[in-house]
Amino acid sequence: MPNWDQNKISNATVFLAGIGALGCVVAEILTMMGIGKLIIVDFDTVELTNLNRQWLFRNEDIGKSKALVAKERLKTLNPSIDVITFNQKIEDIPESVYSSCDLIVSSLDTFEARRWLNSMCISVEKPLIDAGLYEFFGHVQVIISGSDSACLECQPLIPENRLQQVCTLPGEPRKKERDEQKEVFPSVGTVSAVIGGIMSQEIVKLLLGLGTPIGYLFYDGLSEEFTKIELKRRLDxxxxxxxxxxxxxxxxxxxxxxxxxxxxxIALIYGLADPTMIVGTKIVDDEMTITEAEISEHAPIFVIDSTVAKPIRVRVVLTPDFV
Ligand SMILES: [Zn+2]
Known part of the structure; x- marks a missing residue:
């Protein structure tokens, strides 16, 4: 293949957030292709129900760390690749790890975690390949930081009920830990093979600098139809x-x-989970008024939340007092 540059593949580092059905397909393809380094992040253990589609795992792996088993198996496929594993949540991984990668691949099972990763990728200016499966359907979205393509947050395909799901309003009990509210997405190996194959193709294109990134692609495995949608970035x-x-x-x-x-x-507008408001260096209490919190029109308020990697900067404009 005239455009193939094995050096680019062999020197590349790819971050895999989640090593489930899609992660297994992508990891296996990249490993056999001779990728330089894979960083695998997953804090789950192998379960019996994973074995129909998560190709790297076997019966004897049940109960073991997915990331570690994957590393062991990938090394048998290609001993020359470097595999680093993190048995923890993506939010606990240092930013320097994200910046050290060529691109980041997300096949996470909670929407909140995907949003967080999206904001991290934009922040460290790395491409994100995000994908998901549901029964016979799947999608892939390629987000290139700084281009005019939409990120996960500015595209209109976030179902409203999903946004509301993570939204806890002040006064309500705090949301459960993320791993407790993990959703179940039934899927089969046939669809993960298609979607994981497309993700891998997008990764290779980006690493080799070939072709055009896919944008957003939806796959219907029953009609065998692909729908490509061009999503434009929202300036605001x-x-x-x-x-x-x-x-x-x-x-x-x-x-x-x-x-x-x-x-x-602010929580409702951005679909945030449970934002914390910071003025200067202090967390401001819900019961304080704007005046008591000493918020001026010039000083920004920083809003931090579990769905974004970096604080959102907000400024208030005081409505004039009419006497
Ligand atoms: Zn955006």
């Missing part, structure tokens, strides 16, 4: 948009408005 997207980074996000508030009310508004 709070994760990838340039506009808010320059202007910041502005909200009109009354001086006596409670922080809790502003927090609730």
């Amino acid at each position: 997207c709070f994760v990838c948009g340039e506009k808010w980074k320059l202007d910041e996000l502005r909200y009109f508030v009354e001086r006596d408005e409670k922080i809790g009310e502003l927090r609730r508004r």
Whole structure:
């Protein structure tokens, strides 16, 4: 193949967030292709129900760490590749690990974790290949930081009920830990082979600098139809948009408005899980008013949340007092 440059493949580092059905396909293809380094992140253990489609695992692996078993098996396929494993959540991995990769691959099983990873990829300016499976359906989305393609947060395909799922309003009990609320996505090896194959193809294209990234692709395994959608980046997207980074996000508030009310508004607008508001270096309490929290129009408020890797910067505009 005239365009093939094995050096580019052999020197590449790929980050795999999740080594389930899709992660197994991608890891196996990249390993046999002679990828330089794979970073595998997964804190799950192998279960009996994984064995119909997660090709790297066997009966005797049940109960063992997926990341470690995957590493062992991949090494038997190609002893010359370097495999690093992290048996922990993506949020606990240092940013330097993300920046050290050529690209990041997500086949995570919670929407909240995918959103977090999306914001990390935008922040460290690395391409993200995000994919998911559901029964006979699957999708792949390639997000290139800094290009005009949409990120996960600015595309319109986030189902509203999924956003609401992670949203806990002030006063409600805190949401459960992520691993407790893990959703079940039934899938089969036939679909993961198709989707994992497309993901691997996108990875190879990006590493070799060939072709055009896919954008968003939906696969219907029953009709065998592929639907490609061009998703445009939103300039005001709070994760990838340039506009808010320059202007910041502005909200009109009354001086006596409670922080809790502003927090609730911001949580609803961005579908955040349970945001914390920081003014200066202090966390501001829900019961404080804008005046008590000493929020001025010039000082930004930082909003941190489990769905984003970096704080969102917000500025309030005080509505004038009419006497
Ligand atoms: Zn965006």
